[in-house]
Amino acid sequence: MNNEALIRLGFFFGILLLMGAWEALAPRRILDVPRNLRWTGNLGIVFLNSLAARFLFPLMPVSLAFLAQERGWGLLNLLYLPDWLTFCTAFVLMDMAIYGQHVAFHAVPIFWRVHRMHHADTGYDVTTGLRFHPIEIFLSLAIKLAVVAAIGPPPVAVLVFEVVLNATSMFNHGNVRIPLPVDQVLRLLVVTPDMHRVHHSEIRKETDSNYGFNLPWWDRLFGTYRAQPEKGHEEMTIGLDKFRDPRMLRLHWLLAIPFLRSSSH
Numbered sequence: 001m002n003n004e005a006l007i008r009l010g011f012f013f014g015i016l017l018l019m020g021a022w023e024a025l026a027p028r029r030i031l032d033v034p035r036n037l038r039w040t041g042n043l044g045i046v047f048l049n050s051l052a053a054r055f056l057f058p059l060m061p062v063s064l065a066f067l068a069q070e071r072g073w074g075l076l077n078l079l080y081l082p083d084w085l086t087f088c089t090a091f092v093l094m095d096m097a098i099y100g101q102h103v104a105f106h107a108v109p110i111f112w113r114v115h116r117m118h119h120a121d122t123g124y125d126v127t128t129g130l131r132f133h134p135i136e137i138f139l140s141l142a143i144k145l146a147v148v149a150a151i152g153p154p155p156v157a158v159l160v161f162e163v164v165l166n167a168t169s170m171f172n173h174g175n176v177r178i179p180l181p182v183d184q185v186l187r188l189l190v191v192t193p194d195m196h197r198v199h200h201s202e203i204r205k206e207t208d209s210n211y212g213f214n215l216p217w218w219d220r221l222f223g224t225y226r227a228q229p230e231k232g233h234e235e236m237t238i239g240l241d242k243f244r245d246p247r248m249l250r251l252h253w254l255l256a257i258p259f260l261r262s263s264s265h
Contacts, residue, residue: 004062008163015167019126019174026177028193029234031123037249042127044251049137061141061162064148065155074152083154090153092215094161097147099218101140102211114139117257119207120243124200129173133258168214172196191216198229202237206230 031038053060068074076086105115117133132140148158172191187195191212199210209226212219219225229236242260247253 004060004159007159008166011163011167015170016126019170019176023125023175028175028177028197029124031125031175033123033246033249035125037246038121038123038125039127041249041251041254042121042131045132045134045254046127046130048251049132049134052134053137053141061144061148062155062158064145065153065158068149068152069155072152073149075150076154077152087154087157087160090151090157091161093151094144094147094153094158095165095213095215096218097143098165098213099211099215099222101143102213103222103224105136106208106211111139113258116240116243117254119200120240120248120254120257121200122239122244123175124173124197124238125175126170126173128200129169129171131254133255135258165214172213187216189216190214194228194233197233197236197238198226200238201229201231202239202241203230206236 069077072078076090079086081089105111114133114136118128118131118136121128121131153161168190172193173196174193176193178186178192178194183192183194186192191210191214195210195216196212198206201207206226206229209224210219211224216225231237243257248257
């Protein structure tokens, strides 16, 4: 646990390289915009977010989990459950909270203005899963801290959840081809690229579906699941019409998106 940052960094670069290689070998869609142009802005956002989060939020979720455990804060610190059940319960509750946050970021207009930077990407690959505005990162981190304080998860569960969430976000945004029979089995356990790609459609009813990042069950449970895009994965249009200008791929324009004139969601 003393090497939290190194653990997360190692998994981040490992999954990024693995998914990048998979996309090059077996792409699902042909991307119109060159990878180097999109990756410059998307990875620039990751760098800024990492610096800002560490500087402005020194009390990260794992640290707060230690504090909650020490002081007996949160639901799970009041219950006497086996360690494995506490771990699993914490993981599932944190994932449900992320699902609820994602739904709120689509439903509440002021949150959507921030979140739409993620949806403005007209391509769809591993870096899309990392492309979140710094304001959204801060809001998400604040929500995670509140959830950790409320449920009192074991610190190791928080670390594993953070690593898995980051990894699955890169995986389910991957421009990778998975055979349909394999995908149908996988999406019972984890959100697959074909499942989440529907969420990045320009069609509103598809954008407002498949909110899950990690566990796929919440969409089915709460009625937001959509199996496939109506135009098919090869023909569907990704992104938001308002932000198709190539200049929107540049870092300073990505940062400006929440402040540009609003358009209908």
